Amino acid sequence: MRGLTSLIFGISLLAGCGQPDPPPVMGALAAFDLVDQDGQPLTRETLAGSTWVVDFFFTRCPSICPLMTERMESVAARWPGAAPKFLSVSIDPEWDTSQRLRAYADERNLPQERWRFATGDKKAIRALCTGTFRLAMGRGMDEGGDILHSSRFILVDAKGDIRGAFDGLDDAGHKALDVALRALLAEAGS
Numbered sequence: 001m002r003g004l005t006s007l008i009f010g011i012s013l014l015a016g017c018g019q020p021d022p023p024p025v026m027g028a029l030a031a032f033d034l035v036d037q038d039g040q041p042l043t044r045e046t047l048a049g050s051t052w053v054v055d056f057f058f059t060r061c062p063s064i065c066p067l068m069t070e071r072m073e074s075v076a077a078r079w080p081g082a083a084p085k086f087l088s089v090s091i092d093p094e095w096d097t098s099q100r101l102r103a104y105a106d107e108r109n110l111p112q113e114r115w116r117f118a119t120g121d122k123k124a125i126r127a128l129c130t131g132t133f134r135l136a137m138g139r140g141m142d143e144g145g146d147i148l149h150s151s152r153f154i155l156v157d158a159k160g161d162i163r164g165a166f167d168g169l170d171d172a173g174h175k176a177l178d179v180a181l182r183a184l185l186a187e188a189g190s
């Protein structure tokens with residue numbers, strides 16, 4: 001009886017201690033076939049089993065990408081260890097070969113053991129960006145060398161479900177991302 005009482009007490013304590021609800025499922029990853037900075041295949045299956053923070057960028061971006069990469073690095077610093085993992089997909093794949101992505105990550109000393117960079121067929125990248133993640137992606141480069149893209153960081157869980165989209169350049173976005181990540185990693189038990 002005392003065991004039951006303490007069990008009930010324990011459950012109500014858990015319910016009251018403010019662990020936020022896990023973020024709702026917003027969609028699921030469709031299959032894709034890309035290549036990473038090491039020239040290795042990167043597919044939906046590569047992502048399975050881990051929680052990922054995903055963004056779209058390009059290495060020669062004259063505007064927000066340098067800051068997005070810095071802010072992504074700050075997420076990695078706030079979440080040291082194995083989880084989450086990070087994926088940055090180039091929207092300029094003709095320029096951003098695996099070698100250029102690797103050089104970009106090397107130059108910035110980014111934690112590549114948990115951060116993948118992806119390139120590949122432009123149509124496949126467009127499908128992933130605008131179809132699966134519902135993010136904007138410009139059709140061409142403007143005279144300033146910029147290509148329209150989103151500053152959002154997308155959260156993908158270990159099952160390949162999309163669990164949130166956060167402004168990667170905004171402090172409030174990062175706070176919300178951290179809350180969602182905490183709930184998601186508790187749910188995943190990792």
Ligand SMILES: [Cu+2]
Pocket residue numbers: 057058061062063064065066149
């Ligand atoms: Cu950019």
